Amino acid sequence: MPIEIKELHIKINVNEGSKSAASPSSSESKDDDAIAECVEQVMKIIQRKKER
Structure with a gap:
């Protein structure tokens, strides 16, 4: 029996102020x-x- 995904929730966090080492x-x-x-x-x- 196939599985049907009706909703997909994606949550991300963005830190605009952070500086990377590169x-x-x-x-x-x-x-x-x-x-x-x-x-x-x-x-x-x-x-x-x-x-x-």
Whole structure:
């Protein structure tokens, strides 16, 4: 018997004031790379759905 999930609750905590040990420029470039990769994957998924 399959399980159906009707609701999904996600809770996150964001600390805007915290500073990390890494330099800001390197972490920003890593974040930008990760975001660009995610956007690219989402666009590929959308294109595949349009082809169907």
